[in-house]
Amino acid sequence: MEPNPRMKWLPWVSTPVVLVLVLVVWQLAVSVFGVSEFTLPTPAQVAGALGGLLTDATTWGHIAITLAEVAVGFVVALATGVVVGVVLGRAEWLERALRPVLVAVQVVPKVAFIPLFVIWFGFGVTSKIIMAATLAFFPIMLNVMLGVRSVDRGHRDVMLGLGAKRWPTFRDLELPSTLPYVFAGMEVAVVFAVIGAIVGEYLGGSEGLGYLVVVSLNALDAPQLFAVIFLLAVLGCLLYLVVNGAKRFVIPWHESVLGADTP
Amino acid sequence: MTRGSHAEAVDDVGTDGAAEEVAENAELELRGVDKIYRARSGATTQALQDISLSVRAGEFISLVGRSGCGKTTLLRILAGLVSPSSGQVLTGGRDLWQGGRRDLAASARFGLVFQDANLFPWFSVEDNIALPLKLRGVDKRTRRARAAELCDLVGLSGFEKSLPRELSGGMRQRAAIARALSYDPSILLMDEPFGALDALTRDRMNLELQKISVVTGATVVFVTHSITEAVFLADRVVLLSPRPGRIRSVTGVEFPRPRSLDVESEPAFQDVVRRLRHELDEEGG
Ligand SMILES: Nc1ncnc2c1ncn2[C@@H]1O[C@H](COP(=O)(O)OP(=O)(O)OP(=O)(O)O)[C@@H](O)[C@H]1O
Ligand SMILES: [Mg+2]
Numbered sequence: 001m002e003p004n005p006r007m008k009w010l011p012w013v014s015t016p017v018v019l020v021l022v023l024v025v026w027q028l029a030v031s032v033f034g035v036s037e038f039t040l041p042t043p044a045q046v047a048g049a050l051g052g053l054l055t056d057a058t059t060w061g062h063i064a065i066t067l068a069e070v071a072v073g074f075v076v077a078l079a080t081g082v083v084v085g086v087v088l089g090r091a092e093w094l095e096r097a098l099r100p101v102l103v104a105v106q107v108v109p110k111v112a113f114i115p116l117f118v119i120w121f122g123f124g125v126t127s128k129i130i131m132a133a134t135l136a137f138f139p140i141m142l143n144v145m146l147g148v149r150s151v152d153r154g155h156r157d158v159m160l161g162l163g164a165k166r167w168p169t170f171r172d173l174e175l176p177s178t179l180p181y182v183f184a185g186m187e188v189a190v191v192f193a194v195i196g197a198i199v200g201e202y203l204g205g206s207e208g209l210g211y212l213v214v215v216s217l218n219a220l221d222a223p224q225l226f227a228v229i230f231l232l233a234v235l236g237c238l239l240y241l242v243v244n245g246a247k248r249f250v251i252p253w254h255e256s257v258l259g260a261d262t263p
Numbered sequence: 264m265t266r267g268s269h270a271e272a273v274d275d276v277g278t279d280g281a282a283e284e285v286a287e288n289a290e291l292e293l294r295g296v297d298k299i300y301r302a303r304s305g306a307t308t309q310a311l312q313d314i315s316l317s318v319r320a321g322e323f324i325s326l327v328g329r330s331g332c333g334k335t336t337l338l339r340i341l342a343g344l345v346s347p348s349s350g351q352v353l354t355g356g357r358d359l360w361q362g363g364r365r366d367l368a369a370s371a372r373f374g375l376v377f378q379d380a381n382l383f384p385w386f387s388v389e390d391n392i393a394l395p396l397k398l399r400g401v402d403k404r405t406r407r408a409r410a411a412e413l414c415d416l417v418g419l420s421g422f423e424k425s426l427p428r429e430l431s432g433g434m435r436q437r438a439a440i441a442r443a444l445s446y447d448p449s450i451l452l453m454d455e456p457f458g459a460l461d462a463l464t465r466d467r468m469n470l471e472l473q474k475i476s477v478v479t480g481a482t483v484v485f486v487t488h489s490i491t492e493a494v495f496l497a498d499r500v501v502l503l504s505p506r507p508g509r510i511r512s513v514t515g516v517e518f519p520r521p522r523s524l525d526v527e528s529e530p531a532f533q534d535v536v537r538r539l540r541h542e543l544d545e546e547g548g
Contacts, residue, residue, distance in 0.1 A: 164398050
């Protein structure tokens with residue numbers, strides 16, 4: 001319970017230190033060891049490219065598109081994942097019947113389906129949303145299924161002993177004990193959704209940060225490529241922080257929140 | 264399965280002719296109850312064998328016996344949390360299992376304290392204690408007031424807003440007791456509720472429980488490993504023998520209730536304790 005007070009500030013110091021170290025090594029690699037600026041631009045060049053991108057309105061358009069794809073795909077995955085997870089978690093026979101299919105679908109690299117999605121849904125945002133949703137669906141569904149089954153026996157006995165009806169049992173027991181699993185799934189899923197959208201954009205289309213990566217690559221513009229990748233990293237981090245923040249807000253009682261005072 | 268197969272067990276102790284009279288207006292009654300657990304592997308455990316017991320309204324029964332002899336199972340059967348493999352469970356003269364389904368109306372009268380505290384980690388102590396009231400549709404204000412009252416009773420004042428994980432094991436157990444008391448149940452089924460408490464707190468809780476049972480007239484079935492505690496609290500002490508769990512003896516404790524802690528030093532009291540301890544020892548094995 002009690003977080004070690006000496007550890008609390010540690011990441012706030014260590015993170016900048018690591019960042020500075022990376023920048024120094026990076027700069028040294030270019031200026032001292034003579035790595036070609038074509039393959040590795042200097043930090044200053046990347047910063048310049050980043051500045052250029054951020055002052056360009058079309059970049060913000062690309063960011064908005066990617067963000068929208070990820071968000072919609074994630075929400076679709078959340079809704080379907082929770083519903084399917086609850087159904088499969090409750091109906092054990094159904095899960096057993098579908099298990100081979102589920103495992104098969106899960107182990108297939110879903111990125112391989114993107115060309116199919118492009119054929120079916122075109123080069124627009126729809127195919128990217130579907131890709132993001134497909135990738136994000138499984139971690140949520142699997143976690144919810146596990147969560148529904150992991151309601152504590154003793155807690156069930158309490159509700160049973162009180163003669164609780166279906167709805168109160170759901171509201172006061174099943175929902176709160178499943179929520180940590182939902183959030184665990186969401187934390188993985190949001191990262192997957194970003195991957196799905198980006199890879200979708202790599203393979204087809206004319207908008208989004210993934211598309212910008214492809215454009216930079218085709219122009220052999222290494223600084224801009226680095227800058228876009230940096231933007232993607234920031235986007236991923238922000239989305240993760242949103243989910244994590246929501247978790248801290250919704251289930252402040254859970255160990256993953258209480259125990260995680262040191263990020 | 265009928266009653267009477269324990270005539271010899273019941274005879275050698277002080278229940279006298281009271282047994283017949285009790286059967287008439289029994290609050291809780293088990294008739295020839297067996298419980299066989301079937302493990303997934305197909306192996307079976309006979310946890311209880313031919314248990315017949317009737318508990319009068321307002322009576323305090325202590326249940327003692329070695330670990331694994333079926334005390335928890337017996338309590339869960341009384342509460343209707345598990346069904347007996349054979350035999351009958353009656354509450355207030357009505358069968359608890361109406362056509363294979365548990366009688367929900369009857370269960371509303373039970374207050375259960377489990378061997379584990381089983382508090383919900385997402386609720387504060389206060390919300391845990393008031394959960395039964397919430398399920399009964401009591402408004403928030405009343406719930407809070409009642410929770411504060413009960414926190415005071417079990418010595419948890421000041422911890423109303425704490426989460427269960429911030430409490431010690433004994434404090435959690437006390438919160439669980441408060442939860443069971445929150446709606447004034449007429450039947451209390453308690454499974455080693457004071458197991459995690461220190462001797463002083465335990466004495467205090469024993470007195471508190473005795474007071475509650477005397478004042479509210481609640482019927483109590485109380486599982487404990489402490490023979491002294493069992494004798495101090497009970498009208499009758501039921502001793503289970505293990506594998507399979509059977510009623511080995513029923514011992515009446517004649518001291519009028521409520522009792523003060525002083526009875527524990529009386530020779531007659533110590534006599535009962537010694538006899539029970541001896542019996543428990545004999546099971547040995
Ligand atoms: N759910 C279960 N499935 C299978 N066997 C069980 C189950 N619950 C209890 N048993 C078995 O039934 C027997 C009695 O168990 P029970 O929990 O009633 O004992 P107990 O008297 O409460 O023990 P303790 O004092 O240690 O709490 C044990 O042998 C145990 O292995
Ligand atoms: Mg037990």
